[in-house]
Amino acid sequence: MARAVGRPEDQLDTMMRDLVIGIDASTTAVKAIAFARDGSPVCEKRATYPLSKPAPGYFEQDPEDWWTALSTATRELAAAVGPHRIAALAIGHQRETFALLDEEGRALRPAILWIDERSRPQVAALSARVGRDRLRQISGKPPDPTPALFAIEWLRQNEPDRLAAAFAVADVHAFLSWRLTGERVSSLSSADPLGLVDLERGVWSDELVSLVGLRPDQLPRIAQPGTVVGELTAEAAAQTGLDAGLPLVAGGGDGQLAGLGAGALDEGSAYLALGTSIVSGMVSDRYCTSDAYRTLSSPTGVGFMAETVIRSGMTLVDWAARLVRGNADPETLAELATLATAVPPGSEGIMVVPYWAGMMNPDWDDAARGIIVGLMLSHRPEHLFRAVMEGIAFEQSLSTAALEESIGRRAERFVVSGGGTRSPLLMAIMAAALERPLVTSAVPEAVALGSGILAAVASGWHPDIATAMAEMIAPSTRTTRPDPSLSAIYRGRIPVYRELFPANRLALHRLKAV
Template sequence: MYYIGVDLGTSAVKLLLMEGSGKICNIVSKEYPLFFPHPGWSEQNPEDWFAQSMEGIKELTEGIDRKEVAGIGFGGQMHGLVTLDKDDNVIRPAILWNDGRTGEETEYLNTVIGKEKLSQYTANIAFAGFTAPKILWMQKHEPENFKKVVKIMLPKDYLAYRLSGSFCTDVSDASGMLLLDVKNRCWSKEMLEICHITEEQLPKLYESWQVVGNLKAEVAKELGFSEDVKVVAGAGDNAAAAVGTGTVGDGQCNISLGTSGTIFISSKDFGVDENNALHSFDHADGSYHLMGCMLSAASCNKWWSEEILKTKDFAAEQAPIRKLGENQVFFLPYLMGERSPHNNPDARGVFFGMSMDTTRADMTQAVLEGVAFGLRDSLEVARSLGIHIERTKICGGGAKSPLWKKIIANVMNLKVDVPENEEGPSMGGAMLAAVGCGEYPDVETICNKLVRVVDTVEPEPELVAKYEEKYRKFRKLYPAMKELFR
């Protein structure tokens, strides 16, 4: 049987076709536009997601017996606000995870409601990208639109709804809404009251591997699939990537170098850091995880190369970089503000330390190192909790760069294990579908069977020491500039 993993990303939907054995048969990517109607705003049209996903699934399954497709699972960009009216029409463009418009609402939740109460209700505090502040923003700024809201959902759940008719979400993705009681895996009644919404407006909650329904008859007919194809809840992109890289069970770590950058630590036990610098979320394996998320990671390198240097040849830009740990140029990677650990939507990107002999390669190196330092900030929070990490998996577009993997290993002093496939969320979505369809008994089993490490990048003691000194300097830059970002 075949399983489809749908990774609904920020710039494109990536679709993966997997056999039950774990063999990847095909991968297709379909792009769609991203809109920035005001500085710091970020929106997409949910209809674009569905249209491109349908086209992508058709292309993905060309040349196979489509009746052999058994299940579809998801990984998806988190936190986005998708609202539907009584006729299931999208009310307004989706407000995305990297949208920074909710500064006032975030401040209200953290100061008036209070971080202590938020953490008590949801295990997290408010960040500008989370869904709850967006709901409050819509109430205040678009009251006529808000009156029409009958269904509130997350991006990947819009696809599940269009494919199956099931109004659903999973606990890992719902954890990022600031509406979920993460510890008890249920909606927080207190948060619903604070946001003036009802439980009826929110989707039914599932574990990530659970079946939410079958394909609608008309969708199955259009795709040439059986109506028995199961639609599985799926997971938020980072939890799905963790499944795809085998980061399940206790004390496992994954670093994702995608549009955003994350450090993801799986745990059998529920836990919260006292400053809520890391997110405490439910995991797709039925347990929990801690996650540090920076809003701009591989997107920093994409911006630098494509917008500033006007090239898409990332490898050629990195080729002249030789002297690691000796760069005098620093880069603060806060192009869209920052989440972990600073929680500051007003933060911005900064180059620091240029001189007359600074080269193009130095600047490129600074961008790669700045992202690594930003991820190290979150790792330090985890270490302060007594969490001991010695190695990490890695995935995402940035993980295709051998140089960047080497920088990550030495900045963080971790062994970096490279999985056989770096598809992350789409692979995780397909694996969750295989569990939901009964091909495997649970998430840990499929991870143990299918995920293989093909390379390990080891930190080098001399380079680790050099980067330790650089990191200490990097840590002083944000506090020095914080007031200037206001």
């Protein structure tokens, strides 16, 4: 527990500390949420930061903006609830993003974000040099620009002096930990997405670290999720409004923590986030890798998570609305959804392959692009709108089937979160395509709650993470069950969908080349 400091009235029994803070440092903002012992959110504060796009495919941020946002959000939160009530805090954050830092913890250049694509040539070169299967076997990730490994190789080739001069290479967790406690430490589930970890052993991979020209001393210490990694310094306390000595608990990457906060880590469940991208996954007690998914460390510190990603998720639904109506405001989306509900399943022959932002699993093909087939003069905007949703659902069905076959287990239900849960049409289509019930998460901020659960266990509120999940995650009140007749229709169309990308792959590669 935190050391009581300061005025006599601050010398409180640790049992009076009845809140934990869960941090969600996303791509656009820091959210700091105070949770009570039963998991109910008591207060939330948020601070945003900008995103820089210095060149096509380049995405960067100033790490100082992460710290400014975190300290602003926590200072406002502490002022609202009282710092003496906070027992601990833990950090969830955007994965794969990293910064180069000097000995004072200051950035030597802007941080490179997880969505950055400048390293595609390095992905191809390292895959040819080391072997893509070897890279995947060590890190759990098929070669792709997302893991920081390849962006670091880009730095080695394009900014070698800056990379060599860096005192530290830090993910968001390590950067914020250093600022908060003076300890340069990252959670295993934070460090793992960088692509530099020997995932089966849970340590930095000497082979991958040396491959991209790093020194082991440049990397942070790795801690198990849910363990105390340090205490807030007096300087950090002054800036954040929290008590000096407050324990900082190892958190994790936002994707893993979303599964934890949504309560989807039992063997019978899978998580499904219907957001900007569609992210889904399941836990596994054994280490296995495949091009069908990415393997990640579990946010509990035990076992692994197999995760699939469809890059174009709700962004594609918005795109379709803008294309046919000129905007994607809530009223327009609702109108199109109402019209699309009346369109027969299968959209009267239109089929959409949702690769507008490229393709990750299972082919990891940077030439992949969106495909629309079957258009006729009789089709109306609502046909295309429905076909987009069906394409996303068909793709998720194939991704889930490949994942389940590889890990040898079938999910009985999906715990669903994200903006897509607000669309009854999409939920009905997805449930029918997956032929499983979709349980809508009652937790609107699953990443922050996942962080809060880890902080709560470290604070001694609960004996283990399973108990904390049972006590802190509100039960869902909404389940979307598959319509058997709709499932039967989609069961006949998904095999046709499966053939579309292979049939067009050569043409897409030729198109990219010219």
